[in-house]
Amino acid sequence: MTPSIEAVGLTKRFGSFTALDHLNLKVDGSKCVGFLGPNGAGKTTTLKMFTDLIFPSEGEAFINGVSVQKDRKRALSVCGDLIESPEIYPSLTPREAFQMSGALRGMRPEEVASRTTTVLEEVKMMEWADQKFGSFSKGMKQRVNIAAALLSDPEVVILDEPSTGLDPRGMAEVRSIVRGLKKGHRLIFMSSHILSEVVDVCDEVALLDRGKLLFADRLANVTQRLGGGVRAVEAEFASPLDETVLASQIGALPEVGGWSRTDANRITLQVKGGPVEQAHLLEKIASLQLGLVSFRESRSALEEVYLREISVGDA
């Protein structure tokens, strides 16, 4: 079965305030989708309705086609989630908490033991497996929470700002974990306000503002379409490139619509065309043997789109 989540007319009102306004969104397939939006946009509200922590005023949320509101047990059986930095009973150790969580999910004890080792090693918390959760720092707790969400090797993973409370190394590790998750047959739906994180790990993005969905599309299409039809990518090189080399060798390539230097080692390129042209451009720059280190969607491009869309909303 293809993993999927779907919001159908999902609406949440708190008194006269509408936190989420008739969200219609369907995401399916093995991919990572970034759920973007400023504070108060309705991201966490949406995710809480997908995990039945709060109830919709209207509409319904589905996971793998099963209504969360009508059959939460069945819907959440295929889902691992991390919403708002939860707490585990302080006297329990991560290993015990995972035994409880695994047993409640119907996992066999040996399967729980094996997965506990795998996921705790993944979040670098294995040496703390038998320490009480109550003694952990915020960052350590968040790592354990991420591991808990992955314990059952779920088809659908819902993450609400998973990097919250983590130091830069921890944030990088979370990104690496999410990238690793993408290798499986799995749908990851992740809210974040860290654009670089989204660019790094997500294939698609949905932007929410003031409870309304502004757009949802592939990351490259978003930056291209909303960036005036121009696709922007960022290329990083091992050493600083000479201006003339840049202009004559890279700037002259037919797929390049323009370029600007981000810093000594990095440049932002405007790509003429779509994904095919972008792929050609990557091949050509790599063949130039200029020490290309990375080539990815421009963070600044998404940031521009993000800020522009949000400011349109403000106006």
Add this chain to the structure above:
Amino acid sequence: MSATPTFAPADASATAPAGAIGTVPTTVAQALILSRYQFRDFLRSRRFILMMGIVLAAGAILTTVVAYFRPAGLIDNADDLYGGLWAGGAGVVIVFAGIIFGGDAIAGEFQNKTGYFLMGLPIKRTTVYAGKYLATLAASIVSLIVYLIIVTGNAVYYLGAGAFSVPIPLIESFAITLLYLLALLGFVFLFSSLFKTSAYAVLVVAILFLFGFSIIQEVIVSLAHTEPWFLLSYVNSINAYPLTGVPGHIVTTRSPFGRATVTTYNPTYFEGLVVMAGYWLLTTIGGLLFFEREEFT
């Protein structure tokens, strides 16, 4: 990905493929699993040490008082001794156990955010409620048993090793005490479900059971001259009846200071059992309904 306005909206009438439930345990099995881990958490917590401290302190005070005064009516036979030390004290132990273990059982899920961990699992809210109720019940019963051991220690000291043979009336009294415990925990869980802040829940339950109901009972009896049959704290006294005998339902005595009469009410077995069972049923359903509707905002 499809979404509005970028793409066509998701089709509201679309019937998506059914997901697989896998081998998620039954509701009852999940409640037992949850209660086991919650009970383990209780056993390791400071609140359990506090509760044991209260039980041991209460037992020590009782033991000292009995040892000092050696009241003849109390230490002559097992029924009187258990009636005096067990029946009354057990009610107090239960109230403290309810407050300490159950006061924040549900409210704490919201305030401490442990609910975010539990409710993300494929588990019904009813299951969470039942699991926590069972764990609280188990921790309270442990407290009761510790108290009973202290009382039995006194019984053995004054009456000899023969007191080890548990008298049938004590078993009956224990059973009634358990019904009271079930009802009180139902009440405590109801209030715990009403609040999202543990301190409020604990405070309200403590005030009601330590002072509130006693004051209400006095006011009803003294001013309204009515039997307070509907108060849980009033009907609890039937747990002494198997040991001490059933007193008169309404006892009127003449005041030693003039012609006025004083009326004392004692619940009947029927009243006590029905009211306790009623409290258990109604408060448990009420608490569950509140918890089912409470949001993790």
